[in-house]
Amino acid sequence: MAKDTTGRLHVQVKTGGKRKLSSKLWLERQLNDPYVAKAKAAGYRSRAAFKLLEIDDKYKLLKPGMAVVDLGAAPGGWSQIAAKRVGSVDGKGKVVAIDLLEMPEIPGVDFAQLDFMADDAPDKLTTMLGGGADIVMSDMAANTTGHRKTDQLRIVGLVETAAAFACDVLKPGGAFLAKTFQSGADAELLAQLKRDFATVRHVKPAASRQDSSERYVLATGFRGEATKA
Numbered sequence: 321m322a323k324d325t326t327g328r329l330h331v332q333v334k335t336g337g338k339r340k341l342s343s344k345l346w347l348e349r350q351l352n353d354p355y356v357a358k359a360k361a362a363g364y365r366s367r368a369a370f371k372l373l374e375i376d377d378k379y380k381l382l383k384p385g386m387a388v389v390d391l392g393a394a395p396g397g398w399s400q401i402a403a404k405r406v407g408s409v410d411g412k413g414k415v416v417a418i419d420l421l422e423m424p425e426i427p428g429v430d431f432a433q434l435d436f437m438a439d440d441a442p443d444k445l446t447t448m449l450g451g452g453a454d455i456v457m458s459d460m461a462a463n464t465t466g467h468r469k470t471d472q473l474r475i476v477g478l479v480e481t482a483a484a485f486a487c488d489v490l491k492p493g494g495a496f497l498a499k500t501f502q503s504g505a506d507a508e509l510l511a512q513l514k515r516d517f518a519t520v521r522h523v524k525p526a527a528s529r530q531d532s533s534e535r536y537v538l539a540t541g542f543r544g545e546a547t548k549a
């Protein structure tokens with residue numbers, strides 16, 4: 321590895337090929353990403369932890385004693401933050417997390433390796449929760465196919481399913497936070513969220529890469545059963 325005059329690290333790759341180049345670019349970006357270094361220093365499992373920290377510092381979502389659902393939790397940065405802020409590490413509140421991938425244990429987090437889109441996922445999650453949730457958050461990102469339209473529909477499908485689940489388990493006044501992408505394909509979702517929640521906004525934390533179309537939808541003040549048709 322070599323440093324250029326600005327101090328940025330460069331990875332030398334001897335053989336060519338598109339795949340090698342994209343791995344090289346990914347590795348270079350990781351090595352030069354201040355959030356990756358900060359996450360390592362703070363003991364967070366992912367740089368994504370800073371996105372939730374930033375959103376929560378601004379909107380004060382996580383409070384001691386709350387019950388939180390973390391969808392697409394691995395490797396666990398968001399779960400670490402949630403466990404600390406609701407106090408589940410000390411036996412207060414609850415954090416229930418799932419992911420397609422395995423996730424090494426986090427104190428105060430009840431984890432299951434589960435596909436959120438599987439038919440039995442909502443029931444399993446509800447059993448794990450054992451009551452209503454104060455926050456449902458989803459950082460799930462669907463694997464991309466490279467076909468733009470298909471990818472957009474998959475992403476919106478995940479968020480819509482997460483939103484429907486949130487409306488089933490949230491306590492009145494609860495919040496829903498989910499990763500989306502700027503595509504215009506989520507108009508229907510936003511309209512639905514505006515019916516079910518008092519406030520709906522898009523947020524783009526500084527830790528979310530500025531060259532990415534990633535953003536988060538944050539819906540607060542769940543209106544509860546009364547608004548359901």
Ligand SMILES: C[S@@+](CC[C@H](N)C(=O)[O-])C[C@H]1O[C@@H](n2cnc3c(N)ncnc32)[C@H](O)[C@@H]1O
Pocket residue numbers: 365366368369391392393394395396397398399418419420421434435436437459460461462463
């Ligand atoms: C960006 S990562 C989440 C990072 C996490 N918030 C953190 O702080 O470490 C997205 C995760 O979503 C998961 N995921 C994608 N689709 C899923 C699904 N259908 N069910 C469960 N997890 C899913 C992926 O396996 C991946 O681990």
